[in-house]
Amino acid sequence: MKVLSKLQGYGLATIFCGIALGVAWPIDAPSSCFLLAVTVSSLFGGLGPGLLSVCLSALAFDYFFLWRTFPPAHEPATFLRFAVFLVATLLITGLMEIKRRVEESRARDQEALRQAQADLAHVNRVTTMGELTASLAHEVNQPIAAAVTDANTCMRWLTRDHPDVEEAREAASRVIKDATRAAEIISRIRLLFKKGAPQQELVDVNEVIQEMVVLLRNEASRYSISVRTELVADLPQVMGDRVQLQQVLMNLMNNGIDAMKEVAATRELALKSQRAGNGELMVSVSDTGVGLPPQQADQIFNAFFTTKVDGTGMGLRISRSIVESHGGRLWAANNSPRGASFHLTLPTKVEAHE
Amino acid sequence: MATQGKTKLVAIVDDDDSMRSALQGLLEWAELPAQSFASAEEFLKSGQQHQIACLIADIRMPGMSGLELQAQLNAERCRIPIIFITAHGDEKMRMQALRAGAVEFMAKPFNDEALLESVRAALES
Numbered sequence: 001m002k003v004l005s006k007l008q009g010y011g012l013a014t015i016f017c018g019i020a021l022g023v024a025w026p027i028d029a030p031s032s033c034f035l036l037a038v039t040v041s042s043l044f045g046g047l048g049p050g051l052l053s054v055c056l057s058a059l060a061f062d063y064f065f066l067w068r069t070f071p072p073a074h075e076p077a078t079f080l081r082f083a084v085f086l087v088a089t090l091l092i093t094g095l096m097e098i099k100r101r102v103e104e105s106r107a108r109d110q111e112a113l114r115q116a117q118a119d120l121a122h123v124n125r126v127t128t129m130g131e132l133t134a135s136l137a138h139e140v141n142q143p144i145a146a147a148v149t150d151a152n153t154c155m156r157w158l159t160r161d162h163p164d165v166e167e168a169r170e171a172a173s174r175v176i177k178d179a180t181r182a183a184e185i186i187s188r189i190r191l192l193f194k195k196g197a198p199q200q201e202l203v204d205v206n207e208v209i210q211e212m213v214v215l216l217r218n219e220a221s222r223y224s225i226s227v228r229t230e231l232v233a234d235l236p237q238v239m240g241d242r243v244q245l246q247q248v249l250m251n252l253m254n255n256g257i258d259a260m261k262e263v264a265a266t267r268e269l270a271l272k273s274q275r276a277g278n279g280e281l282m283v284s285v286s287d288t289g290v291g292l293p294p295q296q297a298d299q300i301f302n303a304f305f306t307t308k309v310d311g312t313g314m315g316l317r318i319s320r321s322i323v324e325s326h327g328g329r330l331w332a333a334n335n336s337p338r339g340a341s342f343h344l345t346l347p348t349k350v351e352a353h354e
Numbered sequence: 355m356a357t358q359g360k361t362k363l364v365a366i367v368d369d370d371d372s373m374r375s376a377l378q379g380l381l382e383w384a385e386l387p388a389q390s391f392a393s394a395e396e397f398l399k400s401g402q403q404h405q406i407a408c409l410i411a412d413i414r415m416p417g418m419s420g421l422e423l424q425a426q427l428n429a430e431r432c433r434i435p436i437i438f439i440t441a442h443g444d445e446k447m448r449m450q451a452l453r454a455g456a457v458e459f460m461a462k463p464f465n466d467e468a469l470l471e472s473v474r475a476a477l478e479s
Contacts (some may be wrong), residue, residue, distance in 0.1 A: 138414075138441045145441070145463035146372035153379045170380055185372045218414070221369065226416040254358045 009045025013053040016041050021060050026036035030065040031085055042096035058086055062098060084332075096324045122195045124318050125247050128254060129192055135219035141183050142218075147178035188215060191243055192250070198241040198325075202349060205238060205245065205283060206231045209271050210247040216257070225260050225267040232274050235281055236348035240326045248322050251315040252285040252342045259289025259340065280328070281348050286341040291334045300332060362477045363405055367397045367423065368439075370410040373462075377410060384470050386477075394418035394426075398399035403432045405454040408476040410469075413440035413447065421447070424454050439464055 020037035023029040034057035042050030066078050127134070154171035157164045188211055198333040213227055220227050220329075238245075253269060268288050276282040292300060303317045323330040328346040335341050364386050366377045381388040391397040395417055397409075405418040409427075413420040420438055427434060438459040443474040448459045457479075460475050 020465070021441070141441045141462060142370045143372050146370070148463040149373075149376035149466055153383050156380075156383050167383070174372070174375055174379065181372065199437055217416075220366040221414045221416050223417055224415075224417060224422075 006046070006048060009041070009049035010052055012044055013037075013041035013049035014056065016243055017053050017056040017060060019144055020057065021064065025064065030061050031088075034085070035088060035092065037065055039092050039096070042093045047093065049095060054086070054089045054093055057089055058082075061085055076125075100218050103283060107132045118195075118197065120314065121244065121247065121318050121322065124251070124314055125192050125243075128247075128250060128315070129189065132216070132219055134253070136185075136215065138218045139215060140182050141191075143178040143182040143185070147175045147182070150174040150178060174291045185214065188246075192246060194243065196245060200239055201242060202237040203240050203242050203243065204235070205281060205346070206235050208242065208245050208249060209273060209283065212246055212253060213271065216250065216253050219254070220257055220269060222346055223257060223261050223267065225257055225269055228268060228270045230270065230272040235273055236279075237277070238281065238326065238346045239349050240346070244322045245326070248344065249283075249285070251319045251345075255315065255342075256285055256287035256289065256340075259287050259291075261289075263289055263338075265338075276345050279348055280345045282343060282345050284341050284343045286335060286339060288335070288339040291338055292332055292340045297334070301330070356430055362386065362401075362407040364388040364408045364410065364473060364477075365397060365402065365406045365434075366410050367394055367415075367420070368410075368434040369393060370412070373412070373439075379428050379468055380470070381407055381473070384473075385435060386473065394420065394423035397423070398426065403427060403430065403434065408473055409434045409436045410473070413451075421451060421454070424451065424456065428454065437469070437472050437476065439469070442464055 016037040017034070020033040024033035027033075038057055040055045041053035045053075060351045061080060066082055067252065150171045154168045156193055157171060167242065194314050209229065209231060213229060215284035217227060249271075253271070256269045260269070266288055270284075270286045272284045272286070274282050274284075301320045303314060320330045323346070326346055330342065330344040332340055332342045355363070355466075364381055366374055366388055368374050368377070368390070369392055371392075374392070378388050378390055389402070391400065393415055397403070400419075411420040411423060420428070420436075420440070424436055428437075433455070435457045436451075436455070437460065438456050439460045439462055440447070441462045451459050457476050460469060460472075
């Protein structure tokens, strides 16, 4: 493929120089025409075709427009004219090559940065999930324990002197529901551990909130924190990566739980979704914890800023990056009388109704 | 205290929907009337503490925990036999619950026969 495109480049360089000669002759503007041919050859073909066009242009310029001989004769002015032409064409070819290499290098750097950001986000997800292991295990254990009880109850109904099939059926239905719930939780956990390129799909943010409430419910219970949701119905969907949006919610909810662990008063984590105008939605995660550090409402989003003894200081930085890459904003403010709220906006995909 | 001829109502307090349904189903098989509550606060608000003959409660719940509920009932001199079921069964918590008067402390998933025996024993006491 590479050789073919190089061949194409050389072929095009030859054609452009031929066209330039054809146009330059009647209008007697060889410098402009050949310079244009060299520029186009370098731009589309690269260094090799560019240098070929320089050679062909120099030859044609010399033979048809300077002395009809090669090498050039002794007249200094003519020689100077040729020299300037040659320098100009070489400069153009060189500059085009530099421009191309800079663009390729920039594209490689951007790709490397994207990859590094994705890796960091993955590490953040894995680290957070690791911290939540005990709670996640409990969350899976609950439906499994219920399923065991329901299965035993089903057997009891069937092994009675007069089996009650209807009651047994109901118990068996509960087993199916419990086991399905356990499987769904494990599936969600697996997705969060997955490493991969961001996926673009229509996402129901209310669903994402509810999924994360389920995953973190036990962690909240551990610290006697009640979780309240106020989700507006028919919230428009957003185009984005579901796992990344789950990660943002997980980070914000986890931070809210951490802020309330040592608080003696009522502990409540509230999640709210609403339409925000301008085709955006807004999600708020509020806690009744220790609140934001004074005068540092925006600094908390800086990399490595943390108030936790064992914190990495990357959770909010990564969350903001994710939200901004989705075209949204993430900011924080203190609540009254206490606690903090984190608000994020995201552009929605409103479906056109005919 | 014997309660012959009186309905022996069992209360279930657990924030997990599935667990409440499973326990209610089991007690229904055993022909033991049961009522479930999604939180300790809901149970206390119902005012049924003095009609309950046995309480099956989870430990870790949002808001008031199972141990805090036990303390509240003790403070109200409401001596309901409590059976704790929990996924977080560490020894320290177990001793705390038993010292405060719990009749049983079981880890999830629990043995349903053992639970029924404990409930029947609590109802007979």
